[in-house]
Amino acid sequence: MQYCDALHLYVVHLVCCASDLLTTALVLGLMDCASRYRKMKKTSKRKNQGSGSVRIIAGDWRGSRLPIPDLPGLRPSGDRCREILFSWLQAHIRGAVCVDLFSGSGALGMEAASRGAALVILIEKQRRAAEILQENATRLKAENTRIVATDAIQWLHQCAAQSLDVAFIDPPFGLQLETRALELITSGDCIKSGGHVYLETAATAAITVPGPAWEISREKVLGEVRMLLLKKVGVILKAIDA
Secondary structure: OHHHHHHHHHHHHHHHHHHHHHHHHHHHHHHHHHHHHHHHHHHHHHHHHOOOEEEOOOOOOOOOEEEOOOOOOOOOOOHHHHHHHHHHOOOOOOOOEEEEEOOOOOHHHHHHHHOOOOEEEEEOOOHHHHHHHHHHHHHOOOOOEEEEOOOHHHHHHOOOOOOEEEEEEOOOOOOOHHHHHHHHHHHOOOEEEEEEEEEEEEOOOOOOOOOOOEEEEEEEEEOOEEEEEEEEOOOOOOOOOO
């Protein structure tokens, strides 16, 4: 009888241990699943938001972050490039009318707006990028910006003569878009006398100064990036059809 009672107690103990082990395994399994689910959500959120952010360096929105959409060809101008560029332009931005062609993250245009430009037109043809630009402008209460969801080259065909003080040209590398944009800015006489065009290209890209009305104001190679600031110093003469 004593042997049966001992055996019974041993069996009960084994059952209890097995139950505890099973419970523990279930709990650990659920915790692991929850952890994997959280990681998946974070990864999905990062993919939806983009691949990081850029910081506005100075001005009214100093320190504000602009998300970078995860879209092909989008390559925001880096902090160091923008620091150099706006040191070149520091006497010319406040009160200026600017256009940020191929705007992407809006790093150049929003920096100009933060520093007191009267109006910055941000041109971006990719719908999602344009939507994020508008969200940023709304969040920052950037009343001196206008987002235009269109192709920059098409927009330049309609650009009014002498309507801009500064144009930023920072397109995807390797497509010769900067050359075409500069040609249209020149042929359309879009920039006022004394105004500037900034080009950011691959360090190996060749840019030709478009005629005697322009001069190279500043130039610098920073790693794989070439920075070129052109100044309009004369009047562009147009041929008159007979």
